[in-house]
Amino acid sequence: MEKIVIEGGFPLSGTISIGGAKNSAVALIPAALLADGVSTIKNVPNITDRDALFDIVKLLNCDIKQDGNVINIDTTNLKNVLINQELSVKLRASYYFMGVLLSKYKHVEIYFPGGCNIGTRPIDIHLKGFKALGAKVTKRKHKYTIDASNLVGTEIKLDFASVGATINIMFAAVYATGRTIIKNAAKEVEIINIMDFLNKMGAKIEGAGTDTIIIDGVTKLHGTEIEVIPDRIEAGTYMLAGALLGNNLKVTGIIPEHNKALLNKFDEMGVNYKLEGNSIILNKCENLVATDVTTEVYPGFPTDLGQPMSVLLTQANGTSSMTETIWENRKGHYPYLQKMGANINLENQTAIIKGKTILKGTEINATDLRGGAALILAALIATGKTTIYEIDYILRGYENIINKLSDVGAKIHLEQI
Numbered sequence: 001m002e003k004i005v006i007e008g009g010f011p012l013s014g015t016i017s018i019g020g021a022k023n024s025a026v027a028l029i030p031a032a033l034l035a036d037g038v039s040t041i042k043n044v045p046n047i048t049d050r051d052a053l054f055d056i057v058k059l060l061n062c063d064i065k066q067d068g069n070v071i072n073i074d075t076t077n078l079k080n081v082l083i084n085q086e087l088s089v090k091l092r093a094s095y096y097f098m099g100v101l102l103s104k105y106k107h108v109e110i111y112f113p114g115g116c117n118i119g120t121r122p123i124d125i126h127l128k129g130f131k132a133l134g135a136k137v138t139k140r141k142h143k144y145t146i147d148a149s150n151l152v153g154t155e156i157k158l159d160f161a162s163v164g165a166t167i168n169i170m171f172a173a174v175y176a177t178g179r180t181i182i183k184n185a186a187k188e189v190e191i192i193n194i195m196d197f198l199n200k201m202g203a204k205i206e207g208a209g210t211d212t213i214i215i216d217g218v219t220k221l222h223g224t225e226i227e228v229i230p231d232r233i234e235a236g237t238y239m240l241a242g243a244l245l246g247n248n249l250k251v252t253g254i255i256p257e258h259n260k261a262l263l264n265k266f267d268e269m270g271v272n273y274k275l276e277g278n279s280i281i282l283n284k285c286e287n288l289v290a291t292d293v294t295t296e297v298y299p300g301f302p303t304d305l306g307q308p309m310s311v312l313l314t315q316a317n318g319t320s321s322m323t324e325t326i327w328e329n330r331k332g333h334y335p336y337l338q339k340m341g342a343n344i345n346l347e348n349q350t351a352i353i354k355g356k357t358i359l360k361g362t363e364i365n366a367t368d369l370r371g372g373a374a375l376i377l378a379a380l381i382a383t384g385k386t387t388i389y390e391i392d393y394i395l396r397g398y399e400n401i402i403n404k405l406s407d408v409g410a411k412i413h414l415e416q417i
Contacts, residue, residue, distance in 0.1 A: 004388040004402070006379035007411035008361055011247040011284070014408040018235045018253040019045040019399040020069065020228030023304075024190040026093035027167050028197055028226060029053045030100045032073040033062065034174060035201045037223035042070050044228055045399040048392065052090040056083055056097060075223075082109040085142060089114035091396070095123055095164060099171030102135060102146050112142045125162050129169035132156045133176055153178035153217055161186040161297045166213065167194055173215040174203045182213040188298040189258050193229045200224040232258040233304045234398060237373050240308050241405070242282025243271045244315060244381050249408060252279040261301040265291060265309070269316055290318030290355065295325050307333050307374040313353040314342045315381065323350040332367030333374045339364065340378055340386070361386035366393045373398060380410055389417075 020043035030053065032039040044050060046069065054064055060081060063074040080101055088094040088111040101108035113123070127137050127146075133156075135148040153176045158165055166186040173180035185191070187209055195208035201224050204216040235254040239262060242249040256263065256275055266273055268291045272283040290313070295303040303326035313320040314337065324330045334344050334351060339362055343354040361384035366372030372394035379386035388394075391414075394401065405412050 001417040002391060002414045003417055004376065004391050004394070005413055005415050006361070006376065006386045006388070008359075008380055008382035008384065008386060010245070010380075010409050010411050012241060012245045012249045012405070012408045012410060013247040015250045015252055016238045016404050016408055018230045018238070018251065019043065021045075021190055021193070021231040021233075022047055022049060022397045023163070023188070023233070024193045025050060025228045026053060026091070027096050027190070027194050028228060029057065029071075029073070030093070030096035031171065031194060031197055033057070033060065033075055033078060033097075033100050034104060034171065034198070035221040035223045036075060038072055038074045039201070039223040040070065040072050040225035042225065042227040044069050044071050045231065047399050048396045049091045049093065052087070053093065055090075056087050056094060059083065059087060080105045080107060083111065085111035088112065092164070095126060096168060096171065098126065098130070098144070098146060099168035102130060102148065103151065103172045103175045106148045106151065108144075108146045110144055112144070123164070125158055125160060125165035126168045129156050129158070129165060130172055133172055133180065135172075151176035153180040153215070155181045155183065157183040158185065160184075161211070163188050163191065166191055170194065170198065170205065170213065170215060174198060174205070174218060174221065176215070176217040178217055180215040180217070182215070183211065185211050185213045186297060187211060189229060189232065193226070197224070197226040200226060230255055230258070233302065233370075235259055236262050236302070236305045237308050237377070237398070238404070239273070239280060239282060240305075240312050241377055241380060242273070242280075243312055244284060244377060246282035246284050249282050250279055251282070254278055254280060256280070261299060262305060262309070265293060265301065269312070288312070288316040288356070290316040290320040292321045292323070294323040297326070303327060303330065304370050306330060307370045308377055310334070310351060310353060311337070311374050311377040311381075314344075314355050314357050314359065314378075316355045318355065320353045320355065321350050322353060325349065330368070330371065333371035336364035336375055337378055340382055342378075358383065360384055363387045363389070366390045369393050369397045376401070376405075376412075380405070380412075
């Protein structure tokens with residue numbers, strides 16, 4: 001086991017390059033199994049969630065070849081077998097194999113998915129979609145068995161604009177008979193990336209990025225290639241680092257429109273930044289203005305940036321609020337920020353944050369992926385040394401985060417426990 005050790009207070013200068021989007025890659029890898037033959041996925045981030053998906057793909061008897069950030073998945077010998085609990089519990093995205101295998105084989109057996117403990121995270125919306133297409137779902141303890149004699153297209157209105165459910169129903173519908181229409185679909189940019197991949201395979205999908213997605217079922221999909229879009233959450237995390245400690249810190253490989261909600265908050269707070277094409281240059285600002293932030297489905301402020309954003313609010317003058325509306329348990333990092341000296345009061349799903357406060361280094365634990373990223377940001381601006389434990393959460397979703405930060409001046413390293 002390892003821990004992250006950070007000596008705070010050092011400015012960040014130089015360039016950080018953004019990798020492929022975690023939230024896109026974890027769906028693209030299962031999606032490759034829908035096609036017959038070899039598919040190539042480029043710009044795949046080097047994260048532990050990727051490796052956990054590889055383990056499942058190999059269990060299903062597919063061949064994976066990897067060359068840096070490019071992977072090739074050959075489904076020639078694909079076998080539909082039980083996805084055991086040991087593998088499924090490693091990450092939330094294991095549920096995408098439900099839609100993929102149901103679509104291709106009309107049968108899937110899988111244990112309940114894992115991932116960060118940021119809420120109850122039910123998959124009822126996914127299952128409701130599968131049932132609408134004609135599937136029967138059986139649950140015994142933590143194992144799901146999903147069967148269908150045939151999948152038939154229909155209109156499905158999601159109770160909530162869930163990214164995972166939108167993608168999973170897309171997967172299930174590509175081989176369904178007739179037309180499927182998903183209403184109140186999630187509009188995240190990662191879904192467009194998934195649609196492009198499926199359409200290049202031969203699927204007939206339109207509307208991704210809007211609240212209505214239309215899928216006309218096909219009988220065959222072939223191998224193709226796709227590039228993972230830049231990770232807007234990784235970009236946002238380093239943009240926040242630049243707002244806190246930047247000395248002409250340049251974050252490259254971003255798509256500014258994907259981070260518009262964060263940039264709007266930067267404007268409200270007076271963050272010193274400059275956009276240059278697909279790059280942003282940031283400098284620390286001593287007089288940040290307090291603001292109120294509420295997470296929303298895309299294109300609103302992303303839930304995955306709410307926890308890192310709360311650290312910036314501790315450095316703003318006045319009283320800010322951070323309200324989480326998507327997940328009920330994205331609060332695990334707040335006790336550790338309080339331990340470091342932050343003035344935070346929790347009122348249900350809202351954190352009232354009074355600043356500006358000086359944070360002090362101490363020993364803390366990452367409780368989830370984005371909360372862990374928030375604690376790294378806090379440690380970077382804190383006085384003294386901070387040690388972060390339970391760092392597997394962080395390494396799940398941030399590619400080479402230690403090297404990327406140390407290369408721009410952060411005093412951060414891993415130590416064995």
